[in-house]
Amino acid sequence: MHAQLTVTPARLPDVLLNVAVVRPVFLWGAPGIGKSSMVRQFAASLGLECVSLLGTQLAPEDLIGVPTIVDGRSRFCPPEQIARNSPYVLFLDELNAASPDVQKAFYSLILDRRIGSYELPAGSVVIGAGNRATDQALARPMASALVNRLVHVHLRASPDDWLTWAANNGIHPWVVAYLTQRPDHLWSAPPKTEEPFSTPRSWHMLSDVLHSYGDPVDDETVALLAYATLTPKHAGAFRAYLKVARHAYDLDAIVKGDARWPAEPGDRDLLYFLAETFRARLAKELPADRRHASAGVRQFAFRAKAMLVELAEISLEVAQLVIAEGEDGGTLPSWFLVEAARDLPRLVAART
Structure with missing residues (x-):
């Protein structure tokens, strides 16, 4: 129906x-x-x-x-x-x-x-x-x-409602922290093949098994549990998020200029996770019309273009994922994409 x-x-x-x-x-x-x-x-x-x-x-x-x-x-x-x-x-x-x-x-x-x-x-x-x-x-x-x-x-499904419920029902703090950053990963459409997929119920299951293992949980076990309960892409992102948390990587620090994108080959999954989180933040904070952007948002947009240059120096492919059409068919505001196309050459020249 x-x-x-x-x-x-x-x-x-x-x-x-x-x-x-x-x-x-x-x-x-x-x-x-x-x-x-x-x-x-x-x-x-x-x-x-x-x-x-x-x-x-x-x-x-x-x-x-x-x-x-x-x-x-x-x-x-x-x-x-x-x-x-x-x-x-x-x-x-x-x-x-x-x-x-x-x-x-x-x-x-x-x-x-x-x-x-x-x-x-x-x-x-x-x-x-x-x-x-x-x-x-x-x-x-x-x-x-x-x-x-x-x-x-x-x-x-409503991420806000579920996170409010989770805070009062003993859901594992890793699950709460991850979905606070990636609320769009709470639910995914059931796949046509027989494989796990993300729902509020599957995140609850992941929380239960993480609690059952207790601390510490090694990365291999986290991966096993995540891929056993979640959409594969979400499982990989959750695993990468824990690496971010454990290695003190933080998107806010990169936005402020206090940290850099992880550039080591072994940190590629961290880079993908941070880039996806960066895109989700752009989609959430940038208004559809530039005239509705506050001074703080315009400053964030300018910094975002510089971050794209920094990201492209490490991986052009990952940088392109930030500005590409999302899984849901959504795109970043056209004014930001136009400004990025106009300003990126200048920002690249400034860095070189």
Whole structure:
């Protein structure tokens, strides 16, 4: 399903509080961005138990129940997991990955809050969740009758929300520090091949295994853990970041002129990491229109051009990566690129 509008994890509880209490909600989102955990947190905030049913592991009879004879008539007895006397949050996870027969079994539960003669207690909440077909995940088309029974909310990953959560939930300081510098690495689109990819969940896993190893962790082990959990490019950048931290390399020091780009052949991964971080900083701090640039930003832009010259002296390829189109198709502001093309020859001449 195409997302017209999305919500962040910070906004989701308010949306659920006002919507899910009156109508069943279907929560769309990529794998690993925290849909299940946020539903459980929402249930806890209401003081309700969260009962999770996994669509891919159900058969229709798991919902409808099995017949029993009562007073000479057959009666379907819904499973104990569902048939409760107190209100609760019923979480239908991976609903759109369930077989068509299982999806049909959910119809009356979602629309009428009823299965057979059993009716959900007043105050109960029904929330479904699933991945999109574009996420390379198991997803079946939902029948229009089911689609029309749900309020559809699309969740997106938010680095700011995740870092706020991480600061209060024991996430490893290396992970927090890295994502503070590279928030764009929190999530990456699921690959078409079978390999790890970066999500809030995978960064949480990396944090857990780093905590398990304790300090110190050697570079080879860091690489093993990072490549086992993250998008390969992010894993390499995380490994390089730790080398930066351990060798006292700092982009701010290079910007101020107190340090130089690492130039040794063995420091090439550090150079790539610092260059990518430099580009991300340019993209964040430089406005699209030069007229909106403050004096401090214009001074930073001038220093950035000198840094590009210094970087090109070490590696022209890495310097070109800074001004090239980014992975997301974004480019640096055109005014900066024009000024760089105009001023770089003069800056090169000044250095020689």
